[in-house]
Amino acid sequence: MTDTPAIADADWWRQAAVYQIYPRSFADANGDGIGDLRGITSRVPYLRSLGVDAVWLSPFYPSALADGGYDVADYRDVDPRIGTLDEFDAMVAALHGAAIRVVVDIVPNHSSNEHPWFQAALRSARGSAERERYIFRDGRGDRGELPPADWPATFGGLAWEPVGDGQWYLHSFAKEQPDFNWDNREVRDDFLKTLRFWSDRGVDGFRVDVASLLVKDLTEPLPSQAELDAIDRDSGVHPLLDRDEVHEVYAEWRAVFDEYDPPRTAVAEAWVDSPARRAKYASPAGLGQAFNFDLLTADFAAEPFRRIVADNLAQSAASGASSTWVLSNHDVTRHASRYGLPPLDGRAGVKQGVEWMLAGAPADGIDRERGLRRARAATMFLLALPGSAYLYQGEELGLHEVGDLSPEDRQDPAYHRSVGQPEWTYDGLGRDGCRVPLPWTSTGSSFGFGPDGAHLPQPAWFADVAVEVQEDDPASTLTLYREALRLRRELQTAETLDWDDALSHDDVLVFTRPGGWTNVTNFGDEPVPLPEGDLLLASTAIHDRRLPGDATAWIRRP
Template sequence: MTDALLVEARRADTAAWWRQAAVYQIYPRSFADASGDGIGDIPGILSRVDYLAELGIDAVWLSPFYPSALADGGYDVADYRDVDPRLGTLADFDALVAALHERDIKVVVDIVPNHTSDLHAWFQEALVAGRGSAARDRYIFRDGTGVDGAEPPTDWVSTFGGGAWERVADGQWYFHHFAVEQPDLNWANPEVRADFVRTLRFWSDRGVDGFRIDVAHMLTKDLTEPLPSRAELEALERGTGDHPLFDRDDVQDVYAEWRAVFDEYDPPRTAVAEAWVASPERRAKYASAEGLGQAFNFDLLEADFDAAQFRDIITDNLQQAKQTGSSTTWVLSNHDVTRHATRYGLPALNGRPVKQGTEWVAAGGPAEQIDREQGLRRAQAASMLLLGLPGSTYLYQGEELGLHEVAEITDAQRQDPAFFRGGEYDGLGRDGCRVPLPWSADGSSFGFGADGAHLPQPAWFTDFAVAVEDADPDSTLNLYRRALHLRHALQTDEELAWEPTGRDDVLRFARPGGWTVVTNFGTEPYPLQLGEGRVVLATTPLQDGAVAGESTVWIVEH
C-alpha cells in the first residue's frame, strides 16, 4: 500500500454515514472569534472550515450557539430556533452549513430539551401568568412547605450545588436540576413535546444532518406527591425505568416521536444521546433504531491508561452495539471533563470519577503532580487506538493540538456555575477545557480573535498553536491529520479481532482488509512482528523495530 492512503477518500454519502464517523466537537464560544469581542462565533468557525477539512473529520458537532445569558455556557437556551446575536445570525449559520457540506462535512447540533433559560419567553410568561396557569404547566412549579410555603417542596440538591428549587414572587417554587437559571420543562405537557418537534424540523430543514441530545435520560419525570426526601431519592435504583427523575422508560415515547420526524428526511437525520445510565441494557434503549439510534459510551472517560481496562471496555461496548444494531461511540475528552492529556499525566484514577473532590487537585496542575510529557504521549497513543476502532469517534476541539487542561484561571475569571456552587464537578468546574484555542504563536489571543479571549489563555499555548504545529511534521496536529486521512482509506466493516501479544500491557487487534493496531500501554518496548505488513503510523518512532512504551502503531499489509 502506498502513500496514496493519505489522499482523502470519503465514504459514499449514505444514510449510514454516522456509524463510523470521526466527529469533531466545536464549543463555538471558544473556537474562533471573527467579531473581535473575545467570544467565538459562527463567522469565526466559517473562517476555519478549510482547517476542519484538512484535518479529515466526517462531521462537526456544534455545542449550543442559541441566544443565551451564558449562565451555563450556552446550555441555558432562551430561543431554540435562532442564533445568539453575539455569535452571528441565521444567515451566518446557513453559510456555515453550506461551506461544511461543500467539503463533505456533516453538521450535528446540540439540542437541550430538559430545561430552558429563565429568559425564555415561556418562562417569562409563566412568571407573570401565576399559579395554576397553562404557562406554568410547561415547567415544574410546586407550592412550598412549612409556614406560608416558605420552605422548598423537597430538600433535593441541584447538580451544580445548592437547592434544586427556586421561589418566585408569588411564593411558588420551580424545579431546576442544574443552575437556577435553567428551569426544567414539564415533558408531560403536549405543548412542550410539540414545540421541540418544531425545533427539530426547523434545523433539519436548514440542512442539519443530526442532533446531539443533552442529558437525554432526564426529560420525563414522575413528581406525584408525596415527593420523596433527598435521602429517599438517593436510595432509589436508577436502572429500573421508573425512577422519579432519571432514565424513565416513558422518555422513549418522546424519542419514538422524534425518530418519526428524523425519518421524514432523506437521508434520515441522526441523533446521539448523552445518557448517563446504570447499565448497558438501559443505554441500549436510547441507541435503538426506533429511538435516537446512537448513545454515547463514556466508559473510557473514567478509565485509566491501562490495557486491561481498555480491552474490557472496547469488547463490552462493541457487543452492546451489535445487540442494538447501532454503532458504538468512543470519547476521551469533551466540554465537561478534564482533557485526557492532563488526566493521563496525573496519578491513576483507580475507578474514581473523572472530576471528584480535592484529591483531583487543580485539574491541570499543580506542576509537581502532573507529568505533561507522559500525559501527552499517552493521549496520542489512546487517541490513535480509538481512531482504529469500529464505530464513531468523537474528538473535542484542541485535542488535535495536544492541549492540556488550563489551570491558570483566577477565581474572578471563572465562568462555570459548577465552580461557584460546587456540585458533581471538582472544585474548579469545567472552564479549564473551554479556554479559546491558540491559532498563532503570539498576539493578545494567540490568533483566536482581534482583542483578547473570554477565558485567559496561558503562555504555554505558544508551543501548541495551530501555526506552530502545522509547520512541524511530527506535531500532534499532523499526527491527527495523518490518522484521520488513513482512517478514511482503511475503514471497512465494523469488526475487529483481538490478537495475542504475550504481554498484559499490550493490545493488538486486526480490522478487515489488512489493518492492524498495536498499543503498548507499558514502558518497555514491544518487539513487533510485521509479517507481510508495514507501519504507516506511529505515535512514537519505533525503537529497533519495537513499539515504544506508551505508544500506538498502525500496520497495513503490503
C-alpha cells in the same frame, strides 16, 4: 442545499470522526473576544485538512450563559454575540461544501429562565397553562415557605427555587435552568417544531443533552432524597431519571428524523448505569446512538481499555447502533492532562487539586510529557476502533488543561457553586480549563483566536502549541491526527475487530480490523517488538521495530 455525494450516505454516522466545536472558544471573526459562526466558517479549510466527517456544535442559541450556553432562551435562533441565522446558513453551506456534516446540540430538559415561556409562567397564576409548561409545585409549610422536597441540584444548592407566591419550580441544574414539563403536549410539539426548523436549514444530526432526564413522575407526595437514593436506577420507574416513558418522546423524534432524506441522526448524552438502559437510547426506533463515556473513567491501562471496548461492541451489536468513543469533551479534563495525573480510579475525568498546573507548569504530581505521550497513543487506539469517534477541539494540538485561571476569570457555575464544597463536582475547578479559546498563531493578543483578546485568558505556553507552529512539523500532534484520520478513512470497513491474544498481554493490546489493519498499543514502560507487516503510523518514533511504552502503532499485516 443538495448534499454532495461524499456526504449523502444515510449511514455516514456509524463510523464517523466527529469534531466537537465549543463555538465561543473556537474562532472569533469580529474581535469581541467571543467565538462566532463567521469564525467557524473561516476555519472550514482547517477542518477539511484535519479530515473529520462532521462537526458537532455546542449550543450557539441566545443565552444568558448561566451554564455556558446550555441555558437556552430561544431554541430557533442564534445568539447575536455569535451570529445570525444567515451566518448559520452560510456556515452549513461551507461545511457541506467541504463534505463535512453538521450536528447541533439540543437541550430539551430545561430552558433558560429568560425563555419567553418561563417569563410568562412567572407572570401567571398558579395552575395556569403557562406554568404547566414547567414543573411548579406548592411549597411546604403554612405559607409555602419550604421547598416541595429536599432534592439537591447538580450545580449545588436545592433543586427547587421559590417564585414568591408559595410555589417553587424545579431545576435539575442551575436555578437559571428551569426544567420543562414533558407531560405537557405543548412542550413536546414545540421541540418537534425545533427539530424540523434546524433540519430544514441543513442540519444533519442532533446531540441530545441529558437525554435521560426529560420525563419525570412527580406524583404527590414527593419522595425525599433518601427515598430516591433507595430506588433502583435501572428499573425504568425512578421518578426523576431514565424512565421508560422517555422513549415515547424519542419515538416521536425518530418519526421527524425519518421525514428527511437522508434521515437526520441523533446521539444521546445518557448517563445511565447499565448497558441495557443505554441501549434503549441507541435503538433505531429512537435516537439511534448513545454516548459511551467509559473511557473517561478509565486509567491508561490495558485491562480497562480491553474490557470497555469488548463491552461496548457487544452493546452496539445488541442495539443495532454503532459504538461511540470519547476521550475529551467540554465537561471533563483534557486527556493529555488526565493521563499525566495520578490514577483516576474510576472518577470521570476530574481535576485533582487547584495547584496541579499553576502557571501552566507541572506541579503537584502532573507529568505533562507522559500525559501527552499517552494521549497520542490513546487517540490512535480510539481511532482504530469500529464505531464513531468524537474529538474535542484542541486535542489535535495536544492541548493540556489550563489550570491556573483565577476565580475572577472563571465562568463555570460548577466552579462558583462548589466553593467550600469541592467534593461534589469537578474537585472545585469547574470546566473552564478545557474551554479556553484555541491558539491558532504563536503571537498576537489572542494567539490568532481573533483580532483582539479572548473571553478566557490564554496561557503563555499556547505559543508553543499553536496551529501555525505544528502545521508543518512532521512530529507534531496536529500532523499525527491528520495522518491518523486520513488512514482511518482509507482503512475502515466492517464494524468488527479480532483480538490477537497471542500478541496481547498484561501491558499490550493488539487487535486487527478487517483487511489486515492491526493496532498495537503498549500501555507499559518497556518496549515490545512489533508484529510483521508494513508500519503505517505510530504515535512516537520507532527504532528497530520495537514499540516504546505509552505508544501505539498501526500495521498492515500480510
